[in-house]
Amino acid sequence: MSFLSKNFSYETISFGQFIDRVEAGAQKYLRALSSERPAEHATHLEQDFPSIANDFQLPHELAFVKANSHSSPLRISGPVAMWLHYDVRMIGRPEI
Numbered sequence: 001m002s003f004l005s006k007n008f009s010y011e012t013i014s015f016g017q018f019i020d021r022v023e024a025g026a027q028k029y030l031r032a033l034s035s036e037r038p039a040e041h042a043t044h045l046e047q048d049f050p051s052i053a054n055d056f057q058l059p060h061e062l063a064f065v066k067a068n069s070h071s072s073p074l075r076i077s078g079p080v081a082m083w084l085h086y087d088v089r090m091i092g093r094p095e096i
Helices: 015-023 059-068
Strands: 028-031 075-078
Touching: 015 028, 015 075
Parallel strands: none
Antiparallel strands: 028 075
């Protein structure tokens, strides 16, 4: 995936269709959106995928991260090369 050349397109499909296509060898990347007003709300695994949320647990040492998280999107790919990254949410005006 390259955001510079935009060699991908966005598509809304069911989770079952996504899995079927990945199993067939398609290069797909799932980035879950909020189930309620996705243009306005961040996605949260516990709210948007409650049936599988308990399968994803942070260790106790990362309790601060969980208590201060902005979102927890479900991301799955196959076979796609994706760089490791994290998103930062700024609150208020940064110090100068």
